[in-house]
Amino acid sequence: MKQASPSLPWWRTLHSAPLELALTALMLFIVATTVRWLLGTIDPASGGWWNAPEGRLLAVAPLSGYTVTAVMLSPWGKVTGGHINPAITLAMWRYGRTPGRDVAPYIAGQLIGSLLGIAAGRLVWGPVFASPAVDFAVIRPAPGWSWASVALIETATMFVIVGVAGIAVSSRRLGPFTPWAVGTMIATQIIAFGTLSGGIANPAREFGPAVFAGAPSLLPVYLLAPVLGSLAATVVINRVHARRRTTARAPAA
Numbered sequence: 001m002k003q004a005s006p007s008l009p010w011w012r013t014l015h016s017a018p019l020e021l022a023l024t025a026l027m028l029f030i031v032a033t034t035v036r037w038l039l040g041t042i043d044p045a046s047g048g049w050w051n052a053p054e055g056r057l058l059a060v061a062p063l064s065g066y067t068v069t070a071v072m073l074s075p076w077g078k079v080t081g082g083h084i085n086p087a088i089t090l091a092m093w094r095y096g097r098t099p100g101r102d103v104a105p106y107i108a109g110q111l112i113g114s115l116l117g118i119a120a121g122r123l124v125w126g127p128v129f130a131s132p133a134v135d136f137a138v139i140r141p142a143p144g145w146s147w148a149s150v151a152l153i154e155t156a157t158m159f160v161i162v163g164v165a166g167i168a169v170s171s172r173r174l175g176p177f178t179p180w181a182v183g184t185m186i187a188t189q190i191i192a193f194g195t196l197s198g199g200i201a202n203p204a205r206e207f208g209p210a211v212f213a214g215a216p217s218l219l220p221v222y223l224l225a226p227v228l229g230s231l232a233a234t235v236v237i238n239r240v241h242a243r244r245r246t247t248a249r250a251p252a253a
Contacts, residue, residue, distance in 0.1 A: 016080045016102065021109035021116070023071050024084045024204050028117025029124075031205065032137040034063045036125050040134035057194045065187030072179035082179070085202040086110055086223075087230035091162040094234035097169065114208030122212065130212075138209035139198035139222065147218055151225040153197040157189045158229030161201060166237035201226045 038056045049055040072082035081098060083089045086107040092098040098106070118136055122129045130136060141150050161182060168178040186201070193199030200206055206222040209215075 014105075017105035017109040019076045019080045019109075020083060020089075020106050021113040023074070023076055023080065023082065024110045024113030025117040025120065026113075027067055027071055027084050028114050028137075028205070028208055029120045030067050031064050032118055032121035032129070032209070033125070034060055035137040036121065036129060036134050040128070040131070042133070053195050057191055061187040061190035061194065064190055065183040065185075067183075068186055069179045069183030072182065080106070084110060084113075085204055085226075087158050087162070087201070087203060087226040088165075090227060091165065091230045091234050094231065094238065095166055095169065110204040111207050114204040115211060116208075118208035118212050135215075136209045136212040138213040138215050139200055139206050140215070141198050141218065142196050145197060147221045150197045150218060151221045153193055153199070154201055154222065154225035155229035155232070157193070157199070157201040158226040159233045161185050161189075162230045162233035163237055166233060170241060198222070201229075203227065 038060050039053065042053065042056060043051050045051075068082075068084065071077045071084055074082065076082075081092060083092065083098075083106060089098060089103055089106045089110070093100055093103050121137065125134075128134060164181055164185065165178055168174040168181055174181075189201060190199045198206075200222065203223040203226055206219065210219045210222070
């Protein structure tokens with residue numbers, strides 16, 4: 001997540017927001033392709049751990065998580081910060097690393113990119129992409145999971161990711177490892193919660209699939225819970241940083 005200076009010219013937003021759109025579309029297409037060829041080809045009748053969702057998630061998780069890492073490390077990602085997640089954009093704004101004027105264009109680009117990425121998946125993979133086995137890569141929680149349970153997990157997961165990212169990006173020593181830390185945390189939460197709450201912690205990841213699949217019932221939860229977790233984490237981390245700065249100045253005073 002590259003630090004962005006508020007003093008940068010306003011027209012930078014016109015360049016960066018379309019890049020966020022393109023990066024998010026690419027991310028959704030890769031994730032959707034992963035779902036099509038891994039989760040969409042499960043054959044329970046064949047038996048074995050590989051034909052169970054838990055087994056396939058062991059492959060889906062790192063592919064999805066480190067796709068985010070690759071986006072962040074890409075030349076385009078270094079220009080925009082490689083957010084590809086509205087909750088991350090809001091967090092980087094609260095951390096003072098993304099100008100406020102970039103927030104709305106970034107989020108709009110991410111949501112549109114989500115739609116375009118899923119549309120590309122449908123175009124490339126054909127009718128099977130809309131079949132019940134794939135269903136546009138939409139996320140659905142396990143039976144019995146209420147919206148409150150999903151919201152709790154999504155909020156908590158995003159709180160941890162943004163909290164760790166906030167600590168890392170403020171450190172010269174840890175900063176270069178931030179993309180890898182984020183990718184690893186995403187992969188971990190997919191393995192832990194993928195078959196339960198869905199484990200996405202990214203509103204853009206669910207927006208396009210839910211729209212195409214006609215599954216709006218839990219979409220507000222998947223859109224809002226990560227944002228709440230993200231903003232809560234920035235409050236905590238910003239207070240920690242402020243307290244450290246105050247403590248560091250005290251001896252000089």
